[in-house]
Amino acid sequence: MAVDATHPASAGEAAAATPGRVTKRRVRTRAKLLDAAFDVFAAKGFGRVSIEEVCEAAGYSRGAFYSNFATLDELFFALYRQRADVIAEQVAGALALDGPDLDVPAAVDRVTEVLLLDLDWLLVKTDFLVHAARDPEIARTLLEHRSRLRGAIAERLGRAQGHTALPAVFGGADGAAHAVIAAYDGVTTQLLLDKDVERARAWLGQLLTALLTEGARTDTGH
Amino acid sequence: MAVDATHPASAGEAAAATPGRVTKRRVRTRAKLLDAAFDVFAAKGFGRVSIEEVCEAAGYSRGAFYSNFATLDELFFALYRQRADVIAEQVAGALALDGPDLDVPAAVDRVTEVLLLDLDWLLVKTDFLVHAARDPEIARTLLEHRSRLRGAIAERLGRAQGHTALPAVFGGADGAAHAVIAAYDGVTTQLLLDKDVERARAWLGQLLTALLTEGARTDTGH
DNA sequence: CTCGTCGGATACGCGAATGTATCGGATACA
DNA sequence: TGTATCCGATACATTCGCGTATCCGACGAG
Known part of the structure; x- marks a missing residue:
């Protein structure tokens, strides 16, 4: 804790x-x-x-x-930075776990494991999002965080492009990374309401494989 | 207004x-x-x-x-119901605009037009989400709303299956509807931070076509 | 061990927001 | 038009949370 x-x-x-x-x-x-x-x-x-x-x-x-x-706002900001940095490191770690090649399904599993672990964190994070949405200064900070994370994902996706071709709809690895983030955010929203972490993980897995692999793979997670 | x-x-x-x-x-x-x-x-x-x-x-x-x-909570709840019902009707209308056949790209355009129109509404809606996330009673209500909307989308998608085959990853039209909602929620999150409605619309369009069509279409919105 | 500095506790005054009780004008209906 | 009822305004008491100023114990340096 x-x-x-x-x-x-x-x-x-x-x-x-x-x-x-x-x-x-x-x-x-x-x-x-x-x-x-x-x-x-x-x-x-x-x-x-x-x-x-x-x-x-x-x-x-x-x-x-x-x-x-x-002020309370200052504490909130400090709290967010602290926790978000920890998570970001964990995600980076999960992404780097493979060798130079990326095993997409395995990486997806590991990342969802990290990202959809703690409902309390999701609650706080969403509070912070709402907060940032009304304060341009804070919004900038949050956008930078997200951009850094997205960069890491894009870099990882790009490095594995030979093995698993990305769909062409998104312009290259960067667009695909955008899609990954969006999928994560979307799943999070539902999770906040139904609190079903397991289903959210499985669901995010499906979404990501659907987004990241050209042809549909019949790999129902659960 | x-x-x-x-x-x-x-x-x-x-x-x-x-x-x-x-x-x-x-x-x-x-x-x-x-x-x-x-x-x-x-x-x-x-x-x-x-x-x-x-x-x-x-x-x-x-x-x-x-x-x-x-109490303020009661007013908030009433406010949400009122506006959400209006939006739901508009979405239903946008979905029903075609004849019996569904022109996916056109429908996507119309729906994103409705859904990503009003930043203020997105702000209030997200506030309400955060609120609901901590009150099971309210969460149930919101989940029902979402479920109804999802049903409408699924029904519409199912009716058009002959023309545009859905990817097999999601189990049928209902899963695809889930994906649509998730994409919308994900794009919303980013939109709340950067406030760029146009980019959000284009981006949501890309995401949806990527999710709903089997092969990748090279239709870069902007 | 001793002293100077630091950090947290306590006490105080203040302003804001709440909820209620009461009053006077507006509204519907005959 | 008259009247009973409804609705919103006003006034009041109260509670809650905030920020500050001051004090005492803890900690670190020598």
């Missing part, structure tokens, strides 16, 4: 004016606040959560919060 | 205990409140809107609100 955030704050923090010493205690409470915030956000939704609720869940008082963040 | 809501409240309202006379004035203010709420929700997001803001935008005081709704 607890994401490892013990490393010093990554560059580009908008927070306090760089205190000379970064105490161990500070890092610990910051991490606890983030973890607690994740649970509370997942349970009630960002819009319905008060600062005090987060603090209570983390076992701190509001003083601790204001010592670490200026 | 103003959705026609002058008809008496549809059956199944959870609101006040059926006043004997439904005054014209009442219906009018209720509709104005709903319209104002739409604008405010779209602009700021459901979670960041107060009852008073809605009333102010509608030109009423809080008394009017409490006379028509018990």
Whole structure:
């Protein structure tokens, strides 16, 4: 549950004016606040959560919060960055697992395993999407995240083009990567409503193979 | 802009205990409140809107609100039902426009025209999705809506199977309808971030033709 | 061990939003 | 036109959450 955030704050923090010493205690409470915030956000939704609720869940008082963040939005942003980076690494890992050749069905399985694992994360992520949709600054950040991920996928798809020819509808590997992302987002929407992770995985697998292979393959996942 | 809501409240309202006379004035203010709420929700997001803001935008005081709704959630729900029903009708209309045969590309164009028209509606709809994701009762309602829409699409796809064979990956027309919905949801996600409606339409067109036609068609929309 | 600094707790004042109770004008119907 | 009813406005009390200022214990350096 607890994401490892013990490393010093990554560059580009908008927070306090760089205190000379970064105490161990500070890092610990910051991490606890983030973890607690994740649970509370997942349970009630960002819009319905008060600062005090987060603090209570983390076992701190509001003083601790204001010592670490200026506003709930800032915490939310930090939380998203933290978790999203972890996921992105895992996806990159799952994509790199094969040798130079890409076994599409296997890679699809591994990636869906990572992406459709945690319903709570999907909830928080969607909250963040809604948030970003109304704040151009945040939207830019999210778009960059997505673009980086898409780049990794496209690169991987391109490298395997000899083996499994991609459909021509999309202009090359980049278009195909776009399609992969869209399929993932689409499946996510349904998953948020019916909460059936297994079905979502199988369904995403079908969609991806349908999108990524020219001829239809009769490989019903489940 | 103003959705026609002058008809008496549809059956199944959870609101006040059926006043004997439904005054014209009442219906009018209720509709104005709903319209104002739409604008405010779209602009700021459901979670960041107060009852008073809605009333102010509608030109009423809080008394009017409490006379028509018990809570903001109730208004939100009513708003969603109203608009979603309108959209559903429009989609059904766009699907039925051909004769008995379905011209896939044309139908796709018409449907995307309807579905990706109003960014504000997408914002509100996504807010509602997030809302539903945390309330099983509301989730059920939304799932039923989606299921009805999907049924209409599947029925239409099935009726045209002779002309354009569907890929075999999905089990028949129903699976294909699922795919259509997923593609729509996926494109929506990206659209919420980059706000580029035209690109979204073209992109959705590509995705749908890629999904619905067996062989790849070299029809780059833009 | 001691001291200086840091981080979180506590207490306070404030503003915003809520829900209710009551009032006066509008509306429908005879 | 008169009147009973309905609807929305106004006023009020209350609660909730926020941000700040201050204090004390913890931590780290020497």
